[in-house]
Amino acid sequence: MIIDINRLDRAFDLIKEGVSKGVFPGAVAAVGTRERVIRLESFGNRCLYPEKLSMNKDTLFDLASLTKVVATNTLFMIFLEKGLISVYDNVSYYLEKFKGKNKDDVTIFNLLTHTAGFVPCKPLYKLCKGYEDSIDYICRCGLSYKPGTKCVYSDFSYILLAYILEKIGGDTLxxxxxxxxxxxxxxxxxxxxxxxxxxxxxxxxKKTKKPLIGVCHDENGRFFGGISGHAGLFSDIYDLCKFSNMLVNEGKGIISYASFKAMTTNHTLGLEDNRGYGWCIKGDKNSFMGDIAFPETFGHNGFTGTSLWVDIKNNIYAILLTNRVHPTRDNLRIIRFRRVFSNAVLASLTR
Structure with missing residues (x-):
C-alpha cells in the first residue's frame, strides 16, 4: 500500500476543524510507516486557562491509559523473554494476599487481557492510605465475575501487573x-x-481552580505519586513515533517476532471485547481505530484524549494526542472524532 499525501490532507484538516469546533483545545498528530514519518503537525493550544498557550510539536502529553501498553505491557513482554515471568503464572504466586473466591484461577493472562474478574475501577485515593495499602485492597476485593468468562477493562489489572513487575525487577516502574x-x-x-x-x-x-500541568490526571495515579501501571506516563509525538516504528516493524529492537505476534493476537474471541496482551484488537467491533480498519489492526487510547494504532499489513500507524479533558472531562466529542480521523487516515491508502 502507498499513502496518498493529498488524501491524507483530509485527516489533518479534520484536526483543524476539531480545534475550531471545540472537540479539543489542541492536538499533535503523526502518520508514519516502517520507513519514515509521513506527516507530523501540531494544532491549537496546549492551554486555555488561565492563559492561552500555543501547542508545539514537542509538547508533552499525559498519556493516561496509553501507559498500560507503552510502559507496563512492553516491560512485561521484555521480562517474559528473559524468563522472569510467564503469561500463565498465577497472580497468587507473586502476591500471597491475593486470596478469595475464584482468585486461585486468576493468571497473568487474565491481567493482560482484562479478563480477571475485576470491576473497572474504584477510588483508591478515597479508600486507601497509599500505594501498598491500595495493592492490599485490590488483593482483598471480591471478583465481580468468574475469571475468563468476560472481558471488562479494568485499571486494577495493570496496577497489579506493574506491582508484580516491580517485585521481579527490583526497582520502581x-x-x-x-x-x-x-x-x-x-x-x-x-x-x-x-x-x-x-x-x-x-x-x-476543583481544589486549586488551576489546570493540571505535568501532574497525572488520573486520581489513583496521582495518589500513587504519579507512577502507576495504569496511568501517569508523559510523552511527546516524536518519542511515540519511535515507539510506533518499533511496533510497525513487529517489535524490532525491543521484543522478538514471536512475542510480538503473541502480544497482538486476539485472545478474547467471543467475549465483550477483542484483546491481545494489553492491546485492543480491531476485529469487527466498533473501535476508535476506524470503521474501515482491517481486523488485525491494534491500538490503544487514553482518557485524556490520546491514542495510537498500528496496521502491520498495510505498513501504517497513526498517533493522535489531544488535551480533550482541558478544561473539563465532560467534553466527550473525542469518541466520535477518533473514528472519523482514523477513517480519513485509512482512506489515504492506495494500491
Missing part, C-alpha cells in the same frame, strides 16, 4: 521502563512526573 524501553528506543522525553512548562494542560483541579 519508572526506572525499569527507562532502563528497558525508553533508553533503548531513544525516547528521551518519555517519563513519569515530567518537568518543564511545555506540557499540555488537562482538567482544572
Amino acid at each position: 519508572d526506572i525499569l521502563c527507562d532502563r528497558y524501553i525508553f533508553k533503548p528506543l531513544y525516547m528521551e522525553n518519555t517519563t513519569f512526573k515530567p518537568k518543564g512548562n511545555n506540557i499540555a494542560a488537562t482538567e482544572i483541579d
Whole structure:
C-alpha cells in the first residue's frame, strides 16, 4: 500500500476543524510507516486557562491509559523473554494476599487481557492510605465475575501487573521502563512526573481552580505519586513515533517476532471485547481505530484524549494526542472524532 499525501490532507484538516469546533483545545498528530514519518503537525493550544498557550510539536502529553501498553505491557513482554515471568503464572504466586473466591484461577493472562474478574475501577485515593495499602485492597476485593468468562477493562489489572513487575525487577516502574524501553528506543522525553512548562494542560483541579500541568490526571495515579501501571506516563509525538516504528516493524529492537505476534493476537474471541496482551484488537467491533480498519489492526487510547494504532499489513500507524479533558472531562466529542480521523487516515491508502 502507498499513502496518498493529498488524501491524507483530509485527516489533518479534520484536526483543524476539531480545534475550531471545540472537540479539543489542541492536538499533535503523526502518520508514519516502517520507513519514515509521513506527516507530523501540531494544532491549537496546549492551554486555555488561565492563559492561552500555543501547542508545539514537542509538547508533552499525559498519556493516561496509553501507559498500560507503552510502559507496563512492553516491560512485561521484555521480562517474559528473559524468563522472569510467564503469561500463565498465577497472580497468587507473586502476591500471597491475593486470596478469595475464584482468585486461585486468576493468571497473568487474565491481567493482560482484562479478563480477571475485576470491576473497572474504584477510588483508591478515597479508600486507601497509599500505594501498598491500595495493592492490599485490590488483593482483598471480591471478583465481580468468574475469571475468563468476560472481558471488562479494568485499571486494577495493570496496577497489579506493574506491582508484580516491580517485585521481579527490583526497582520502581519508572526506572525499569527507562532502563528497558525508553533508553533503548531513544525516547528521551518519555517519563513519569515530567518537568518543564511545555506540557499540555488537562482538567482544572476543583481544589486549586488551576489546570493540571505535568501532574497525572488520573486520581489513583496521582495518589500513587504519579507512577502507576495504569496511568501517569508523559510523552511527546516524536518519542511515540519511535515507539510506533518499533511496533510497525513487529517489535524490532525491543521484543522478538514471536512475542510480538503473541502480544497482538486476539485472545478474547467471543467475549465483550477483542484483546491481545494489553492491546485492543480491531476485529469487527466498533473501535476508535476506524470503521474501515482491517481486523488485525491494534491500538490503544487514553482518557485524556490520546491514542495510537498500528496496521502491520498495510505498513501504517497513526498517533493522535489531544488535551480533550482541558478544561473539563465532560467534553466527550473525542469518541466520535477518533473514528472519523482514523477513517480519513485509512482512506489515504492506495494500491
